[in-house]
Amino acid sequence: MRMELIQPFINSADAVLAQGLQSPTSIENLTMEEEAYRRKGVAAEVWLTGEIEGRIIFDLDEETAVRVASRFAGAELPESDELVRETVCELANQIIGNAVTTLNDQGFHFKVRPPTLHTAEQGSKSSEDTEALVMCFNTVSGNVFMNVALRYHRRRSAERAAVAG
C-alpha cells in the first residue's frame, strides 16, 4: 500500500484527536493485515471511490466513545447508544474530511460516501492490492483504532503514469 495515500489519514486523525481532546496522541501497534477485519467496539466505515478507492474503518469501544464525546463537548455527557454512534461517525467524518482536503489539494479526485456503522463482527478479507494498515491511536480518552485499505484506481493510475511520461 502506498504511504502517500495513508499519511494524510494518519496526520488528520492525529490532528483531529489532539485538538478535540486537547491532549497529544501517540500511535501504537502499526501493522499490515491481510486477514479479515475484526471489529473491536463500535465502528464506522467510510468508502472512497474515484482515483483512489477503498475503505477506512474507525473503531472504539463504548466507554472510550463517551469519554471522547465529553472531551470534544467540554462537558460530561451521559452514555447512550445514540451518543456512541454519533461520536464514532462524527469522528470519522472529521478525520476523513481533513484527509480528503489534503489529497484533493494534491490533485486526487474521488467521492466519499457518508460513514455507516459497521455492525458485522468481521469485515471482508483484504486482497493483495488492498492490504490494510491498522493502527491504534493511544489517547487520553482511550484507544482509537483506524484501519485503512486504499489503492489507486487501476485505470486512473495508468492514465496518470502515461501523462507523467
Place this chain on the structure above:
Amino acid sequence: MEQFAPVKRSQDGQPVRYLIVDDSVFARKNLARMVESFGGQVAGEAGDGVSAISEYERLSPDIVLMDITMPQMEGIEAAEKIVRDHPDARIVMVSSVGYQENIVAALQRGARHFVQKPVKPEVLYEVIKYVMREDGTSAQSAGAGA
C-alpha cells in the same frame, strides 16, 4: 467552555439568533454550546438541506451555520436556495471537507464564510463577528476569550 464577549445585534442589542444545520446531532450540540458561549441563541436546528430551507423560512435567523455533506440536500445547494430567496441571509459553511473547490463553490453560491471542522471556538467567534459586522452588529468588547 471558554467565555467570549457577547456578540449582539446592533439594531436592538438582542442576542444573535442561529440556525444550526448538520446531520450529526453531536456536531449540532457542540456548535450550540459554542454559539451560546458567544452570547447567542439557538433559534433552531436542522439535519439536512431541505429542513434547513424550511427552518430558515420559519425562523428568519440572523445567521446559519451549515454543514456541507448531508442527506437529501447538501449544504451548498441549500445555501444557494436560501440566498436566492433571501439575499441578505448570512450563511457560514462549517465542514471537515475544506478543499479549495468546495470553498469556492460555497462562496460563489452565496455563503459568507467557511470554517473547517474540527471547529475551534476562537476561530468561529472571529468569523461570526466578521460576518455580522458586515451588516452592523457589535461585540461588547473586542477580542476573543474575554
